[in-house]
Amino acid sequence: MDTDPGRFADETHWRDSLAAWAIPEQIMNQAPTNPWIHPVAQFTVVAPVADSPSHATARAALPEAGSVLDVGCGGGRGALALTPPAGHWIGVDHQQDMLDTFAAAAQSQGVTHEEILGDWPDVADRTPIADVVVCHHVVYNVAELSEFIAALTTHARHRVVLELPLHHPLTWMNPLWKQFWDLDRPTEPSAHDALSIIRGGGHDAHIIEFTEESSRSSAMDTRAAAEATCQRLCLPLDRVDDVAAAASIADQASPRRLATIWWDV
Ligand SMILES: C[S@@+](CC[C@H](N)C(=O)[O-])C[C@H]1O[C@@H](n2cnc3c(N)ncnc32)[C@H](O)[C@@H]1O
Numbered sequence: 001m002d003t004d005p006g007r008f009a010d011e012t013h014w015r016d017s018l019a020a021w022a023i024p025e026q027i028m029n030q031a032p033t034n035p036w037i038h039p040v041a042q043f044t045v046v047a048p049v050a051d052s053p054s055h056a057t058a059r060a061a062l063p064e065a066g067s068v069l070d071v072g073c074g075g076g077r078g079a080l081a082l083t084p085p086a087g088h089w090i091g092v093d094h095q096q097d098m099l100d101t102f103a104a105a106a107q108s109q110g111v112t113h114e115e116i117l118g119d120w121p122d123v124a125d126r127t128p129i130a131d132v133v134v135c136h137h138v139v140y141n142v143a144e145l146s147e148f149i150a151a152l153t154t155h156a157r158h159r160v161v162l163e164l165p166l167h168h169p170l171t172w173m174n175p176l177w178k179q180f181w182d183l184d185r186p187t188e189p190s191a192h193d194a195l196s197i198i199r200g201g202g203h204d205a206h207i208i209e210f211t212e213e214s215s216r217s218s219a220m221d222t223r224a225a226a227e228a229t230c231q232r233l234c235l236p237l238d239r240v241d242d243v244a245a246a247a248s249i250a251d252q253a254s255p256r257r258l259a260t261i262w263w264d265v
Contacts, residue, residue, distance in 0.1 A: 007200035014197060015143050017189035021168065023234060027181055031234035039228050040097040043074030045105060053208045054163040054260040055081040058132050061159035061264070062086060069130035069155055071120050072138030074098050076105040078163070079134070089113040090130055092120055121151035129155050136163040140189075145197050153203065156265045166191045166209060166257040173232065176246055180233055191259035198261060205263040212256040 023035060049055070058078075062068065065087030070079040073091035075098065083089075089111055091102040099115040106113035116123050120138075133156040142148045152160050165171075167190050174185040191207065198205040226244035230237055 004200060007197070010193065010196045010200055011146060014145055014189050014193050017186065017193070018140065018143050020186040020188075021170065024183070027183070027234050031231075032236050033231050035232045035234050037231070038074070038095065038098070039224070040075070040095070040101055041224060042228065043077065043098060044101050045075050045077050045080055049077055049081040050213050051081065052163070052213070052258070052260070053210050054078075054134070054136065054161055054258075054262075057208070057260055057262045058082055058134050058159065058161040059085065062132050066131035067128075069127065069133045070102070071133065071135040071152060072141070073102045074137075076102040078136040080105055080109065082132070082134070083109050083111055086132075087111055088130075090116070090128055092116045092118070092123060092127060094119050121147055124151040124155065127155060129157060131157045133160045134163075135160070137165075137169065139164050139194055140168050145194065146201055149198055149201055149203075153201075153263075153265055159262060159264050162194070162261040164191050164194065164259055164261070166259050170232070172256075173229070173247075176229070176233055176243070179246055180235060180239075180243075191261065195259075195261055198263065203263040205261055208260040208262075210258055210260070212258050 059082055062082060062085050064085045066085060067088040067090065068079050068082050068086045069090040070076060071092045073079065073093050076089065076091060079086060079089045089106045091099055093099050093102065096117055099117055103113055103115055116127050133152050135152060139145060139162060167187055171187050177183040177185045195205055195207050226240050226247060227237060229247045230240045230243045233243060235243060
């Protein structure tokens with residue numbers, strides 16, 4: 001039985017901090033569409049993926065023609081950056097359209113691949129083990145982080161590599177929520193909170209902080225990005241020009257600070 005009070009305090013802080021990102025009901029009721037959906041075009045990779053410390057860290061543990069399990073794979077940006085040496089991709093995502101894009105990317109790389117539809121860790125039992133497990137830009141969606149991390153760990157032969165923004169990825173939109181709804185938004189949790197939970201689970205985890213080199217090249221054009229921001233703000237599309245003007249200032253204020261968290265198994 002786990003008796004470490006620090007571990008439980010960290011997990012409670014993580015869960016409560018994420019819960020504070022819930023959109024107030026009176027705003028949700030006015031949302032024309034679901035503000036939480038991930039648009040597939042945003043995660044469809046159209047350009048070579050810029051190398052990052054996350055990719056270098058994963059590549060260092062990957063044997064020639066090895067397998068990579070990409071959890072919350074989206075369009076496969078994480079696996080793509082490891083190919084070669086990766087020779088087999090396993091993608092897990094709870095959106096079928098993401099898995100279709102992942103499969104197309106694998107096909108274009110000439111690697112063998114398999115896709116598993118569902119929520120991690122619920123689908124862990126029917127997911128094969130891989131040499132390296134990567135999970136990029138997912139954990140701020142996960143309230144029960146310990147379980148999620150434990151299932152990643154049991155699916156890696158060599159190493160697990162997470163990539164995540166240093167602070168919650170929607171923090172950049174906080175000035176927009178203030179402008180359009182007069183709503184103050186949270187800023188927590190952070191990558192260091194995730195690190196504490198992972199270490200509390202007994203893993204010798206390391207963190208590397210870095211600045212994203214370039215914006216994430218995707219199939220999404222500027223207009224579509226503004227529409228997605230409008231949707232995230234629970235606003236109708238006839239506000240898209242106002243949102244685009246405000247978003248271009250908020251989004252370009254500073255380059256994103258990211259973190260790689262990794263541990264060997
Ligand atoms: C922000 S996107 C990141 C996509 C990709 N990893 C990347 O870095 O470009 C998050 C992805 O994780 C998926 N996702 C989020 N939580 C998940 C979960 N618990 N189980 C499976 N997929 C999940 C979403 O559907 C989405 O495709």
